[in-house]
Amino acid sequence: MVSAEPLKVAVLGCGSVGSQVVRLLSEQSEDLAARIGAPVELVGVGVRRLDAPREVEVPEGLLTTDSAALVTRADVVVEVIGGIEPARGLILSALEHGASVVTANKALLAEDGPTLFEAAAKADRDLYYEAAVAGAIPILRPLRESLAGDRVTRVLGIVNGTTNFILDKMDTAGSGFAEALEEAQELGYAEADPTADVEGFDAAAKAAILASLAFHTRVTAADVHREGISEVTAADVASAAEMGCVVKLLAICELRRQPGGEDAVAVRVHPAMIPRSHPLASVREAYNAVFVESEAAGQLMFYGPGAGGSPTASAVLGDLVTVARNRLAATRGAGESAYADLAVLPMGETVTRYHVAIDVDDRAGVLAAVAQAFAEHGVSIQTVRQEGRDDDAQLVVVSHEATDAQLSATVEHLQRMDIVREVTSVMRVEGGAE
Known part of the structure; x- marks a missing residue:
């Protein structure tokens, strides 16, 4: 059964993603209504400039530069502006006025997610953000x-x-x-x-x-x-x-x-x-x-x-369907889960393997001296090979697992050695057996 009362949706931003959200809302309106249980009515599209070129034609009268007013008259607000402000202020206002929010704003979530999650919990509304990571991929x-x-x-x-x-x-x-x-x-x-x-x-x-x-x-x-x-x-x-x-x-x-x-x-x-x-x-x-x-x-x-307009819009619409269903059922989905509150390790304590390329003098004892430098800092060598001769001599070392701090100290040591002309490359090695 489809309710006669439509859900009012506002879209903030009409770039590559926003324009595709608008298109899908129009083209799939009947399917969306059937999946949600109520019609979806697009009540406005917030933009910075009314005359900017757009990928899709927005129905007359829907474009507005007054996004602050738009978010106060919607049941669901889709934010695809990006950046920190005005996106943060608009999302907080939308939640305060009782709207659920769908966003693709990775930068804002990564910088100030807790503020948004707390506002959503206080308002008893959903904040969904599948499109913020990996476009259409459901992760x-x-x-x-x-x-x-x-x-x-x-x-x-x-x-x-x-x-x-x-x-x-x-x-x-x-x-x-x-x-x-x-x-x-x-x-x-x-x-x-x-x-x-x-x-x-x-x-x-x-x-x-x-x-x-x-x-x-x-x-x-x-x-x-x-x-x-x-x-x-x-x-x-x-x-x-x-x-x-x-x-x-x-x-x-x-x-x-x-x-x-x-x-x-x-x-x-x-x-x-x-x-x-x-x-x-x-x-x-x-x-x-x-x-x-x-x-x-x-x-x-x-x-x-x-990435891309249509794939990301697909993820946005998936979230929109979910929050709309929750709204009709007078419930909300899972909010922020931060109960574990674990410490975040500094990079120096991270453990991995390393590939180190070193330009060296081509003479006896170089390999032993380089190996000693690794050993002094507790970095065990898995493989080593020499490439080139004379002025083009280079050692390529692959280590066993060590901390980033140990490897950094090793590189600093190597750079001070007379036999080392330059440490030309340091790259981590992931995903393989020790």
Whole structure:
């Protein structure tokens, strides 16, 4: 049965995602009404400029620059503006005026999620945000609901399509970083200013959201160690290939058991080498994938388009259906779960393996001296090989697991040695056996 009373929906933002949300609301109105149990009425679309070009035609009279007034007359507010303000103020106002909220705003959630969650709880309204991470891929709902009875121990993901496209081209086509970035921009995968993507800011915000859900602990973007891919070279990619690996920008969220027996959380984003046999290694082009490990379910992988107007709008509409159903049933879904309140480890305590390339003098005793430097800082060497001769001599060392602090101290030691001309590359190695 479909109720005669429509649910009023307001959309904030009419860019690539917002315009597709508007389109789907119109094209799928009958199906949405049947799935929700009530008609959905689009009461307005909040924009900064009425005359800006748009991907879809918005029905006359729906566009408005007065978003503050719009959110006060809606039952459900969809926020796809992005950024911190005015999005934060509009979401808080919407909740205060009794609306449920669906947002795709990863930056705001990663910076100030607790404020939004507390406002939603106070208003007894839903705040859903599936579209904030990995576009159309359903990953947040499984973490929040499907795996609620399990203990998640690790989330490993490729959550930025721009960087995955660039690294994929460097691996498969032999492109340099600048060349691959230019191609990504030409195809619309990268912005004119690609900083948020290539320097890891976008992925770090998503990692904070994933870690918060997986480990029931408040994690902000400031807690996430972040490194981008702008320093990844063709030599790094070639060296990875020689090891049977591929370079990916990974968001890594881990539950770590401390010496005293208590658990802690480690969250990081950085380029890393992973074996080609790992499921994430086959993720090509601008696709995303998230690999989840839990105690009971074991290993799960979620894969699909991680960005784009239509895929992200699909996730937004999925959340809209859920919050609309909850509203009709006079209930609300699960709110923030931060009961575990675990400590977030500094990067120095993170444990992984490392690939270190060192330009050295080509003379007797160099290998022994380098090995001694690693040993002095407690970093055990798994493999070492020499490449080139004379002025082109280079040692490539792959370590066993060690803390980031131990590796950093080793690199500083190497850089002070007379026999070392330069430490040309340090990259972490993930996903393989010790």
